[in-house]
Amino acid sequence: MKKLVLAAALTAAASSASAGSLADPIIEAPVIVEEANSSSAGILIPLLLIAVVAAAVAID
Structure with missing residues (x-):
C-alpha cells in the first residue's frame, strides 16, 4: 500500500512540474x-x- 501511495505522489508531482x-x-x-x-x-x-554642370556648359 505504501508503494502505491508513493507512486501516486511521485506521479502527481511529476505531472504538475513546470519548466x-x-x-x-x-x-x-x-x-x-x-x-x-x-x-x-x-x-x-x-x-x-x-561644378559638373558648369564644366558641361563651358565645354559647349
Missing part, C-alpha cells in the same frame, strides 16, 4: 547605433553637381 512560469517573457529592444555625419556632407554633393 517556466506563465508570465510573458520580457524582451528588450535592440540598441541601434547611428554614426554622426559631418555637416559639410550635405553641401558637398550639390557643389559637385554645380
Whole structure:
C-alpha cells in the first residue's frame, strides 16, 4: 500500500512540474547605433553637381 501511495505522489508531482512560469517573457529592444555625419556632407554633393554642370556648359 505504501508503494502505491508513493507512486501516486511521485506521479502527481511529476505531472504538475513546470519548466517556466506563465508570465510573458520580457524582451528588450535592440540598441541601434547611428554614426554622426559631418555637416559639410550635405553641401558637398550639390557643389559637385554645380561644378559638373558648369564644366558641361563651358565645354559647349
